[in-house]
Amino acid sequence: xxxxxxxxxxxxxxxxxxxxGEQATVALAQVLAADPGxxxxxxxxxxxxxxxxxxxxxxERTLRINxxxxxxxxxxxxxxxxxxxxxxxxxxxxxxxxxxxxxGEEPAPEAEASEKxxxxxxxxxxxxxxxxxxxxxLGVASLAWPAAGVLPxxxxxxxxxxxxxxxxxxxRFKMDWAVFSQSRLAILGLxxxxxxxLMAIAHPILLSTVWPRPxxxxxxxxxxxxxxxxxxxxxxxxxxxxxxxxxxxLGRDVLSMLLAAxxxxxxxGLTAALTTAAVGTTMAVIAAxxxxxxxxxxxxxxxxxxxxxxxxxxxxxxxxxxxxxPVALGLIYGFVIGAGPTALVLRTHALQMxxxxxxxxxxxxxxxxxxxxTKHLLPAMMPLAALQMMIAVTGAVVADGFISFxxxxxxxxxxxxxxxxxxxxxxxxxxxTGIWHMLVPAALCFSFFAMGFYLVSRGLHRVASPxxxxxxxxx
Numbered sequence: 045x046x047x048x049x050x051x052x053x054x055x056x057x058x059x060x061x062x063x064x065g066e067q068a069t070v071a072l073a074q075v076l077a078a079d080p081g082x083x084x085x086x087x088x089x090x091x092x093x094x095x096x097x098x099x100x101x102x103x104e105r106t107l108r109i110n111x112x113x114x115x116x117x118x119x120x121x122x123x124x125x126x127x128x129x130x131x132x133x134x135x136x137x138x139x140x141x142x143x144x145x146x147x148g149e150e151p152a153p154e155a156e157a158s159e160k161x162x163x164x165x166x167x168x169x170x171x172x173x174x175x176x177x178x179x180x181x182l183g184v185a186s187l188a189w190p191a192a193g194v195l196p197x198x199x200x201x202x203x204x205x206x207x208x209x210x211x212x213x214x215x216r217f218k219m220d221w222a223v224f225s226q227s228r229l230a231i232l233g234l235x236x237x238x239x240x241x242l243m244a245i246a247h248p249i250l251l252s253t254v255w256p257r258p259x260x261x262x263x264x265x266x267x268x269x270x271x272x273x274x275x276x277x278x279x280x281x282x283x284x285x286x287x288x289x290x291x292x293x294l295g296r297d298v299l300s301m302l303l304a305a306x307x308x309x310x311x312x313g314l315t316a317a318l319t320t321a322a323v324g325t326t327m328a329v330i331a332a333x334x335x336x337x338x339x340x341x342x343x344x345x346x347x348x349x350x351x352x353x354x355x356x357x358x359x360x361x362x363x364x365x366x367x368x369x370p371v372a373l374g375l376i377y378g379f380v381i382g383a384g385p386t387a388l389v390l391r392t393h394a395l396q397m398x399x400x401x402x403x404x405x406x407x408x409x410x411x412x413x414x415x416x417x418t419k420h421l422l423p424a425m426m427p428l429a430a431l432q433m434m435i436a437v438t439g440a441v442v443a444d445g446f447i448s449f450x451x452x453x454x455x456x457x458x459x460x461x462x463x464x465x466x467x468x469x470x471x472x473x474x475x476x477t478g479i480w481h482m483l484v485p486a487a488l489c490f491s492f493f494a495m496g497f498y499l500v501s502r503g504l505h506r507v508a509s510p511x512x513x514x515x516x517x518x519x
Contacts, residue, residue, distance in 0.1 A: 049075050049082065056088060064444065068092040076506035081410035083109045087116055096123055109409055218231045220427070220507045230503025236496030240489075244310055247303035255300065259286075262457060274469075277481050290481045293469035298462075298482050302489065305458045309441055312370035312458075316440035317433035319378025324386030326430050329421055332394030333413065336426035342387065349384030355443035362447040364413075370444070370458075377440040390425060397424045427508035434501035438494045445490055459493075462486035 070090040075085045083106055090102035100410035103120040106113055120417065204250050224230055251257055259267045270284055273295045278288050289298035331342035354377050361376055362368065368376075397403065406416045448460025466482040 047087075049079060053084060053088070056092070057084075058089065060092060065092045065094065079410050081109055081408055083113065083409060086112070090116070090119070095253045096126065099123055099430075110405070112499070138173055169217050223507050224503045227503045227506055230506070233496045233499025233503065235502075236492055237500065240306055240310070240493055240496065243303050244306040247306070250303070251300075255297075260297045260300045262296065262301045265297055265300065267291060267297070270295070274479050274482075276384065279479075286319065289485055290479075292465065292479055292482050298479075298485065301457065301462055301482075302459075302485050304490070305462060305486070308370045308458050309444075312374045312444050313437035313441050313493075313497070315374025316370050316378040316381070317437045319432045320382040320386050320436035321429045322381030323379055324390050324432060325422070326423055327383060327387040328390030328394045329417055329425065331391050332398050333417060343391070346384055346391070347385040349380055352380055352384065354380040354384075354439060355446060358443045359447055373444055373447075374440055377443060378436060381436050381439065382432075386436070390428060390434065393428050394421065394425060427504060431501050431504040432509050434497045434504060437497045438501075442490070442494060459486040459489050 045468050052071055055073070056068045056071040059065075059071065069089065072089045072092060076084055076089070079085070086102050086109065088104040090099045090106065093099050093102060099118060100123050103116045103123070106116040107120065110116075126220050251260060258266070259265050267284075267286065269286075270291065273291050274293050275284050275287060275291045277290045277298075278285050280290075284290070287297050287299065289302065291297055292301070327342045327346065331339040358373060358377055362373070403416065403420060406420055411419075444458060445460035445463070448458055449464050463483055463486050466479040466486070469479065
């Protein structure tokens with residue numbers, strides 16, 4: 045609804061409060077001429093008209109736009125009962141009718157003076173979410189619009205609307221968490237991700253408080269108190285208690301290098317995940333909503349990127365541009381994956397959402413493309429987009445590890461660089477086969493980091509799958 049219609053409805057409401065029903069009908073008719081699907085206007089017309097048959101017609105049009113409007117349905121039943129010569133029903137105020145409809149019960153009759161002077165009712169906020177209008181838990185709610193009485197101030201309405209949206213989001217989160225938490229493997233994935241997050245946070249704290257930087261710096265550190273490097277971990281005979289995972293051939297602490305490599309890995313993974321979700325969701329929504337030539341173009345682009353394996357693309361780019369950091373590599377990987385397989389998967393889901401009844405209701409109510417996409421379609425895409433984000437993190441980290449392992453990019457230390465260094469610098473030591481206490485921890489970090497995000501993606505698959513959600517609800 046644009047600002048002009050909003051002002052017109054406010055003026056019509058003031059006329060109703062003053063008892064000027066005919067003038068209010070004229071103002072509302074102008075609004076309906078510009079927007080025939082305006083639910084609020086039809087509901088207010090049912091109070092501005094004098095004849096019961098006209099009021100019934102206006103209420104039927106209101107329910108045709110929004111079948112979940114309890115206030116309109118309750119008043120329509122009373123008018124139809126009176127038309128069939130049933131015992132008269134005491135009049136009630138529209139304010140009480142709408143408030144009682146929100147609670148899901150029949151409103152109690154009030155004094156006749158309250159019906160004649162609806163402006164005497166105390167102002168109340170009627171922007172209430174109607175749970176019966178929810179479509180599959182997607183957060184699409186109808187509103188019980190007051191046809192008379194005093195609407196709250198604009199900022200109060202906006203504040204209350206924010207509270208409603210926050211409540212619906214919290215309710216949706218609890219429903220999703222109930223499905224997600226039933227998978228113990230998904231919870232284990234969250235624990236693993238939290239551990240790696242603590243590792244990334246712990247390294248700068250340790251360097252500034254406990255570890256002397258000249259000894260534990262991941263690039264230039266060297267322990268002069270130890271004569272021969274590399275040294276084994278502390279639990280191996282000959283290991284130094286000052287270095288839990290030992291040192292490499294250059295005298296650097298392996299644990300410090302391992303912790304320092306966690307942050308670039310997180311940056312790479314999160315950049316790839318966000319880029320994948322943004323590119324894939326945008327292409328899928330545009331293709332599914334507008335269809336036609338846009339759908340054809342988006343699908344052909346996705347098919348083209350589907351033929352380009354993202355790890356191979358990263359290896360080629362990493363070999364050509366050796367100074368790329370984790371953010372640049374994450375953007376490249378996320379764009380290739382998002383524009384390829386992710387866009388095709390999300391497009392299929394978006395096509396299903398576009399055909400749902402709540403989307404058709406939004407069209408009938410006069411919603412524009414931007415409103416429908418941002419308010420209805422995108423929220424429905426979020427669970428599956430989050431699943432694709434988790435999958436993208438795993439692929440990006442592993443691909444970056446391959447690039448670093450082959451020595452194609454050396455600007456930022458990561459776990460792949462540690463594996464590469466364990467072989468290169470191991471040839472300089474006495475072993476000649478690599479530094480095992482540098483190789484094994486880095487390889488385990490790769491495995492557990494990828495496993496954590498994979499397990500979380502399994503849990504998100506339970507949230508995004510309608511079949512699994514329905515089974516959980518039945519249980």
